[in-house]
Amino acid sequence: MIEMFHVYKSYVEGIDVLMDVNLHIAKGEFVFLTGVSGAGKTTLLRLMNCTERATSGQVLIRRRNVARLTPSSIPYLRRNIGVVYQDFKLIARRSVFDNVALALEVLGTPRAEVRRRVMEVLRSVGLQHKYLQYPPTLSGGEQQRVAIARAIVNDPAILLADEPTGNLDPDMTIEILKLLMEINNRGTTVLVATHDRAIIERLRFRTLVLEKGRIYH
Amino acid sequence: MLGQYLHYLVVRAFQNIRENRFLTVVTVAVITVSMLLFSCFLLIYFNIASALENWGHDVQVSIYLRDDVSEARARAIMAELDERPEVTGTSYVSKEAALESFSKSLTGIAGIIDDLGTNPLPASIELTLREDLKDTRAIEAFVASIQRQEFEDVDWSQEWVEKFYAFLDLLRWSGIVLAGLLASASVFIISQTIKLGFYARHDEFEILELVGATPSFIRIPFLIEGIVQGLTGAMMAEVLLYVAYRGVARLLDAGLQETLGAMSFKFLPPSYLGGIVLGGMCLGFLGSMLSVRKVVRVGAQP
Numbered sequence: 001m002i003e004m005f006h007v008y009k010s011y012v013e014g015i016d017v018l019m020d021v022n023l024h025i026a027k028g029e030f031v032f033l034t035g036v037s038g039a040g041k042t043t044l045l046r047l048m049n050c051t052e053r054a055t056s057g058q059v060l061i062r063r064r065n066v067a068r069l070t071p072s073s074i075p076y077l078r079r080n081i082g083v084v085y086q087d088f089k090l091i092a093r094r095s096v097f098d099n100v101a102l103a104l105e106v107l108g109t110p111r112a113e114v115r116r117r118v119m120e121v122l123r124s125v126g127l128q129h130k131y132l133q134y135p136p137t138l139s140g141g142e143q144q145r146v147a148i149a150r151a152i153v154n155d156p157a158i159l160l161a162d163e164p165t166g167n168l169d170p171d172m173t174i175e176i177l178k179l180l181m182e183i184n185n186r187g188t189t190v191l192v193a194t195h196d197r198a199i200i201e202r203l204r205f206r207t208l209v210l211e212k213g214r215i216y217h
Numbered sequence: 218m219l220g221q222y223l224h225y226l227v228v229r230a231f232q233n234i235r236e237n238r239f240l241t242v243v244t245v246a247v248i249t250v251s252m253l254l255f256s257c258f259l260l261i262y263f264n265i266a267s268a269l270e271n272w273g274h275d276v277q278v279s280i281y282l283r284d285d286v287s288e289a290r291a292r293a294i295m296a297e298l299d300e301r302p303e304v305t306g307t308s309y310v311s312k313e314a315a316l317e318s319f320s321k322s323l324t325g326i327a328g329i330i331d332d333l334g335t336n337p338l339p340a341s342i343e344l345t346l347r348e349d350l351k352d353t354r355a356i357e358a359f360v361a362s363i364q365r366q367e368f369e370d371v372d373w374s375q376e377w378v379e380k381f382y383a384f385l386d387l388l389r390w391s392g393i394v395l396a397g398l399l400a401s402a403s404v405f406i407i408s409q410t411i412k413l414g415f416y417a418r419h420d421e422f423e424i425l426e427l428v429g430a431t432p433s434f435i436r437i438p439f440l441i442e443g444i445v446q447g448l449t450g451a452m453m454a455e456v457l458l459y460v461a462y463r464g465v466a467r468l469l470d471a472g473l474q475e476t477l478g479a480m481s482f483k484f485l486p487p488s489y490l491g492g493i494v495l496g497g498m499c500l501g502f503l504g505s506m507l508s509v510r511k512v513v514r515v516g517a518q519p
Contacts, residue, residue, distance in 0.1 A: 077429075078426070083427050089420070090424075
């Protein structure tokens with residue numbers, strides 16, 4: 001599902017953020033990516049969702065070489081990848097419903113279908129009763145659940161979560177991880193970047209360790 | 218699906234307008250002022266051009282005859298001129314008739330002419346030219362072609378007509394320059410205000426990109442927004458222009474009717490009003506496009 005071969009990434013010449021990264025994540029896998037802050041976790045995820053290009057090496061998403069994609073085809077690849085961030089990235093002036101619906105609207109999904117699927121996904125994250133509320137009125141955990149709902153509403157093949165529990169208390173953290181595992185059980189490949197060793201030790205999924213730009217399996 | 222896609226684009230455009238009321242008001246105000254200034258100019262130009270059109274119907278050529286040309290000879294010349302396609306009417310004004318008309322129009326100096334003892338005014342042939350013959354060069358060519366020894370002078374108010382056309386040309390060019398300046402200023406201000414709206418919603422673009430929005434899905438609502446703002450501004454300009462026109466027309470009507478007879482201060486015809494609305498929409502569209510092109514760039518960063 002996700003493959004990387006000898007991937008290097010540098011922002012300044014001579015200083016590599018990622019060095020000779022090789023990895024393979026199979027379809028339907030749940031994988032943790034860990035490392036200290038600044039290890040390059042976010043950069044790796046950004047290469048996966050085509051926000052950035054590798055300086056060298058190859059990144060394959062669903063067997064498609066990202067380097068060969070034209071700018072106009074990148075949005076279509078992104079529709080197969082749900083992304084969740086530590087800071088939720090919700091639009092504060094749009095309701096919970098509208099935030100989630102956005103991922104379907106860009107596809108031109110009919111309104112009735114949008115309504116059905118948004119309410120369904122909000123029900124699956126336990127927020128169907130808050131669909132008219134605005135993000136600032138929700139707790140951190142609720143906001144992250146809205147972000148997850150938006151990421152999975154169009155049934156993406158891959159879900160990338162960058163420190164999804166970074167801003168949450170322990171109870172909320174467990175709740176969000178359970179939700180991510182449920183999504184994985186439905187067949188979505190999930191990659192969670194976290195620096196929280198406690199989570200990794202507790203859940204015992206395959207873990208990729210990123211240290212000074214290099215991956216250790 | 219395409220219909221639904223367009224629906225979302227239009228909904229997003231109106232959402233943008235609603236969420237950025239202040240910037241929308243500023244943009245619409247700029248377009249309104251620009252279009253109003255231009256429309257005022259257009260209204261003045263239109264009325265002057267119409268007046269010229271009316272007066273142009275009366276372009277006449279006066280052929281002053283030498284004293285030794287008899288009336289019979291004059292009428293023979295008239296018959297020849299009547300054959301010309303440029304001429305629609307001829308009339309003969311005898312020396313006596315000319316004097317009478319002159320005395321009537323200038324009653325104060327009639328006594329001076331009486332004192333002369335002789336009639337100094339020449340007999341003349343008055344020609345009325347075809348209505349579409351208003352080009353000074355065409356009239357000049359016609360006048361040159363009818364010249365002959367028996368004519369003392371041929372007068373067709375050349376200077377006046379030339380000055381008027383020159384004035385009209387000046388107005389036309391001033392209008393083009395004014396329109397260009399106003400359009401550039403408007404496009405600049407619109408692009409800047411829309412850019413401000415862009416920065417206020419930068420977070421939204423990032424999210425839209427993440428969920429797989431194409432650049433056009435992000436850009437088109439802003440273009441629609443620009444067109445709507447342009448349309449609103451132009452229509453407001455037309456309403457204000459009409460209000461101003463009514464006020465000025467009421468003031469002018471009495472004076473103009475007395476001095477210029479049938480001429481009246483007219484409002485712009487529908488084709489001009491349609492053009493103003495279209496112009497406003499183009500301004501809005503161009504302003505948006507300039508800022509959208511620069512700000513929205515979707516794709517992986519190298």
